Amino acid sequence: MTIEVFDTADDVARAVAARVADALAARPSLVLGLPTGRTPIATYAELRRLHGAGRADFSRASTFNLDEFAGVAASHPGSFRTFMNTHLFESVNVAPDRIHFLNGTAPDLDAECARFEAEIGDAGGLDLQILGIGGNGHIGFNEPGEELVAATHRVTLADSTRRDNAALFGGNPAQVPREALSMGMGTILKAATILLIATGERKAHCIERTVRGPVTTRLPASFLQLHPRAEFYLDRAAASRLRT
Numbered sequence: 001m002t003i004e005v006f007d008t009a010d011d012v013a014r015a016v017a018a019r020v021a022d023a024l025a026a027r028p029s030l031v032l033g034l035p036t037g038r039t040p041i042a043t044y045a046e047l048r049r050l051h052g053a054g055r056a057d058f059s060r061a062s063t064f065n066l067d068e069f070a071g072v073a074a075s076h077p078g079s080f081r082t083f084m085n086t087h088l089f090e091s092v093n094v095a096p097d098r099i100h101f102l103n104g105t106a107p108d109l110d111a112e113c114a115r116f117e118a119e120i121g122d123a124g125g126l127d128l129q130i131l132g133i134g135g136n137g138h139i140g141f142n143e144p145g146e147e148l149v150a151a152t153h154r155v156t157l158a159d160s161t162r163r164d165n166a167a168l169f170g171g172n173p174a175q176v177p178r179e180a181l182s183m184g185m186g187t188i189l190k191a192a193t194i195l196l197i198a199t200g201e202r203k204a205h206c207i208e209r210t211v212r213g214p215v216t217t218r219l220p221a222s223f224l225q226l227h228p229r230a231e232f233y234l235d236r237a238a239a240s241r242l243r244t
C-alpha cells in the first residue's frame, strides 16, 4: 500500500477528488465504488466543485455504493442513498441508470445481495473503490469477527457501528437498523485500485493497526495490506501513530 499524509482533512479531500477526476479523464467509463460516512463528505464537496468547473465529467461513469441499511427505503432520510443524492448525485452528471445501490427493502435480501454482486460483474468490476474506515476497523459494513464473508451479504451491525451511524437516525442509536447489506471484503479487494480516506485523531489507532498489524478478520481493514494497489490518504491526525 502507499500512504500519503496531508496537513488537513481538506487537503486530503482535494487530493482524493483530484485523483478521481484524473481517473475519470483517463477512463470516462470508470466504474466507481463509493462510501458513505462523515469522512468522504469533504471529498464529495470537492468533486461537486470540480464538476462545476468542468473538471470532473461523470456522464459515462457507473457507481456502486458499498452498503445500505436493511429495512430502510431509498427515500428514507437516513438511507445511504439519500446521503449520496445529497452529497454527490444531485450535483454531478452521473446517469441515473448507472447509479447502482443495494435495496434495503427488497423482499429477499439474500437475492438482492446476489443481484448486486452480479451487477458489479456485468459492469466489468470496480475500477476505483473509495473507502472510509469505521472506528473498529470495519470496511463498508464488514464488521470485525471470527470470519468474513467474501461476497455481498447481509450483516448484523456492531453496537459501536450503530452508535457511529446514529446521526442519520435522529441521533438515536436504537433507531439505527440492526442489519445492513454490504459488499464483502472479496468484492472490495477485487477492485483494480482502492483509495482509503481516514481523517481525525479518532481513526489513528485503527489506522496504525491496519497498516502495521497482522492481517486478521478482527480488523477487516487489515486485508487491504494484501491489495496490490491500495492508496491511503490520511491527515496528520489519522497518521499520528504511524510516526516512529
Ligand code: GLP
Pocket (backbone or CB within 6 Å): 035, 036, 037, 038, 039, 040, 066, 067, 131, 132, 133, 134, 135, 138, 139, 140, 141, 161, 164, 165
Ligand atoms: C459507516 C459506513 C462505512 C464508513 C464508516 C465510517 O459505517 N458503512 O463505509 O467507512 O461509516 O464513518 P465515518 O467516516 O463517519 O467515520
